[in-house]
Amino acid sequence: MKSDSSPTSPNQLKASAPKLSKIYDRDFVLTDEYRAAMPDMQNADAQLIFGANVPILKVGISNFRLPLRYITSSSDTLTLETSVTGTVSLEANQKGINMSRIMRVFYTFQDRIFTPDLLNEILLQYKEEINAHRAQLKLSFEYPMLKPSLRSGLEGWQYYRAAFEGRLDELNRFRKYIHFDFIYSSACPCSSELSEHARASRDVYGIPHSQRSTARVSVEVAEGEHLNIERIQELCLDALQTETQVMVKREDEQAFAEMNGAFAKFVEDAARLLYEQLDSEPKIADFQVACAHLESLHSHDAVAVINKGVPGGFTGQFDDFKSLLR
Secondary structure (H helix, E strand, O other): OOOOOOOHHHHHHHHEEEEEEEOOOOOOOHHHHHHHHHHOHHHHHOOOOOOOOOOEEEEEEEEEEEEEEEOOOOOEEEEEEEEEEEEEEEEOOOOOHHHHHHHHHHHHOOEEEEEHHHHHHHHHHHHHHOOOOOOOEEEEEEEEEEEOOOOOOOOEEEEEEEEEEEOOOOOEEEEEEEEEEEEEEEEEEHHHHHHHHHHHHHHHOOOOOOEEEEEEEEEOOOOOOOOHHHHHHHHHHHHHHOOOOOOHHHHHHHHHHHHHOOOOOOOOHHHHHHHHHHHHHOOEEEEEEEEEOOOOOOOEEEEEEOOOOOOOOOOOOOOOOHHHOO
16 A cells, blocks of 8 residues: 655755744743743753763862952951862762852852851852762962062062862761962072082082972861961971062072072972971871972973871872973
8 A cells, every 4th residue: 555655855844844033032031931941951861861870970160260258367358360160979860960050059159258168168058959969169269478588678479379179078078178389499409519519629610400399288177277378388488498589689689599508409308398397287187299390400300299198188199290380
């Protein structure tokens, strides 16, 4: 028996389709009924999951920026441009999360003064709003401190790359971290001794090599304790001494040369000196340090990583040394 149906050509489909408007309707009024009828693919049935139906450790958004207020050690407030990364866990059988909800929740806190402890409140709301088991939040910013020159009496603003981080686990146990980059000069002890040897044995003038170096300090703040960024900078300065300078006259440059001579250090020395200072601060529960010396002698860099060794804490895993070279 011959069928009455025949294949529909693309031209026939195009002719039968409703004509769609290509005009933006500025007068359209959104109603509750219209909003409720809109599709929500992120909360779709698990059958629509692509790939393996397994949990995802972290999912969210990174580098949404806004000005936030921070408190200084002198109880003043600073408003700093901040890059925010917010993530939550996603369980199996869940298609996805509403990404914009992470930002919307965060914006409800935008007028607060931000400390590592405030992140606990935000993360609890993330878990509730997004129905997640775990949540994590990181705020990255450049923190200014006014620093004096060594001898001239001048002052200049030193900017420190810093971040507050908070993590909340399945049992709502909160852990808070501060990350801090300290830029310093590292004069090579070997080069210094060899220069002095040439001077003493052959009356030859030599200049020991030194280089701009970075220590990335990551600390976990002890439960119930408050730690400010100024204190971390102070610990780094006490450990390494030779912080790079902002405002410099001739007397400051001479002083800096003398300081490099007094505090020459290999990258191994820098890591151990920082360990000694951080380990002495009772407000720090755990820490990790990654150092990189941008060698002026070699075509490669000298690097070191050290950690406190707390069970369940920092592991010493660090490979992104290029991010330290600025």
